[in-house]
Amino acid sequence: MTESKLHELWLNSISGIGGATCKLLISHLGSAEAVFKANDSTLLKINGIGEITAKSIVASRQRINVAEKELEKVVKSNARVLTYLDDEFPKRLKLQKDAPYLIYVKGRATGLNSQKNIAIVGSRNATDYGTHITQKIIERVNHLKGVNIISGLAYGIDIAAHKAALKNNIGTIGVMANGLNLVYPSIHKNTAQQMLTDNQSGLITENPMDAQPDGPKFPARNRIIAALADAVIVVQAKKKGGALITADIGNSYHKDVFAVPGLITDPLAEGCNNLIKHHRATLFSDVDDFIKTMNWDTTTPSPSKQMHLFQPQDLDPLEQKVAASIQKSPLHIEEISIQSQIPLAKLASTLLQLELKGVIKMKPGNIYTLNT
Template sequence: MSDQDLFYLLALLKVDGVGDIMAKKLLSHFGNAESILKAKANQIAGIDGVGSVLLKNLKDKTIFEKANKELEFIKSDGIKTSFFQEEDYPDRLKHCIDAPVLIFSTGNIDLQNRKIISIVGTRQITSYGTEFCKKLIEDLVPLDPVIVSGFAYGVDIVAHQLAMENNLQTIGVLAHGLNQIYPRTHKKYMAKMEVNGGFMTEFWSSSNPDKEKFVRRNRIVAGMSEATIVIESADKGGSLITANLANDYNRDVFAVPGRVTDKYSQGCNNLIKTQKANVLTSAADLVYILNWDVENRVKTVQKQLFVELESDEQKIYDYLLKNGKQLLDIIALECDFPIFRISGILLNMELKGVIRPLPGKLFEAI
């Protein structure tokens, strides 16, 4: 994005009444921010959601002073910007309707073709939570995931530290501008995080870490990740908000179970009890449910067997590999085989060692 395009985009985002959803609506109609801000009132008035107050605010000249000040900060401090229509914008976040139009970042963040998970939880992490997080991240190292969290006390900073110790990329999503850090005691971790990962925020340099901004921050943590993991949580807390946002975005959520008497297991246990999260007892649970072992299974089948599959068998195997475990009836329907034929084909595949039956007439590729 050119400096001129960025300047007008910043100005648009400073218009009172233009949030992320309205900005995307206007950009979709006009193509770019400059055209929006130079358009006549009658050109904008017909757009759904645009009223007389917003029309007036779009003509507010002070937005250009604010945009110019922020642009100077961005350039002087080497801040990177990611526009929601650009390739370097977090891919999964693009599909969230309320995702930020513009993200600011520092460090060496690389999200292209990466496995991305967020790890969140209480600010009062216990030894149980710490040990679980340590084992989880160590076991995930061969899959080289990106670890996202909020750089807060407790679970957040433990996850970031463990990611760094294991040479995994880690990203802190902040609830304020990049000209400061909160909490200040975590400043000592910044330089190392920016070597392999970094920091990300939607907030301008004028933004302080106010309470409501942490909730807004959480939607980025949930939206950019393939899955959200809650390590420990009381029955109320920011990590549960993140988990609910992840569910709203149709992401997988995992929670670490704990004793019913433990205060910081109550939130996790409730997520599991209300079926808002998968039980997470080890890295294997995560890998299995997210289907991250598909590549390994393909390699295993190719290396081990070089099994010659009939065309019908190959069709079913490819389907199961892509979609995970499936009911016999669904396999027959999706692969266009009559029921009386599918049973025999599946039996032959089982004997060849490329699929396995599961309880409830389910089958999965090995």
């Protein structure tokens, strides 16, 4: 581990300073090391950094040994630390305003930036039916190139999704509400170990290495699950629960959210049925329909069918960049954002302008294609 990682861990450990403030500091000063070396007056010149925050940063330098010990734990556990400036940091996660500044990763975890990420979540008290549906979904998406399964390593649907992915040689990422030195629940240690030895899979968390799970950490974990995914599928859920939090966050992130319906008399179907009822999720009944909605066709249009219907001079540079990204094949809004590295809020207005100019059109599922 480099010296830069030490300072990144130090910055991340300062009480009262969250991911947004860490990013603000680095955007002005260039690195965590520069923040460590900055004096009070330099810090106070940054818009948004007040006296209390500046004093907290300066005082925390006396506790650099805490970061040193944390770095030792990372190295000993054969884990790694990624900040939003690292190439390996998940591109989908980076786009969200409330993304953590830093994450811990163990295992190869190549699925963090897979082409097609599916989050599968649901009740911790899943029935045999819910487990069966989860397994069948994963079996049926196995043919898709670059597909990866995201979940939370919890009881029920989560662990069923991880196990089914491993069985079908699909990469799977477990997002944890605790540190990497602990597997919670402990009964899932064997599955977690399989994920660490798999070429595509792994474990990630925003929490320090020895952090214990507690109430607030689970909703925070759920936002990372939603952020990493292109689509969120809720298989079974009660009226209230973590899976519904993940679905709601997914909607706020402009992800495609799906829910498997169930009997109206089944408490484990109430959450899914309500998501569908209130138009917060698309009804999931068939994998082929899901793939069509996501526009994850396994075939690529031939070059002869790719039409150049617009002239560069008719579009501003941002519009040209977006139009070029979907020239080869239709893309989901999230994929366009990832490829172009344009934040979703800014991208939405650019897509609208391209639609008004007749260059592109939107298909179901937030899929955009050239207007042929």
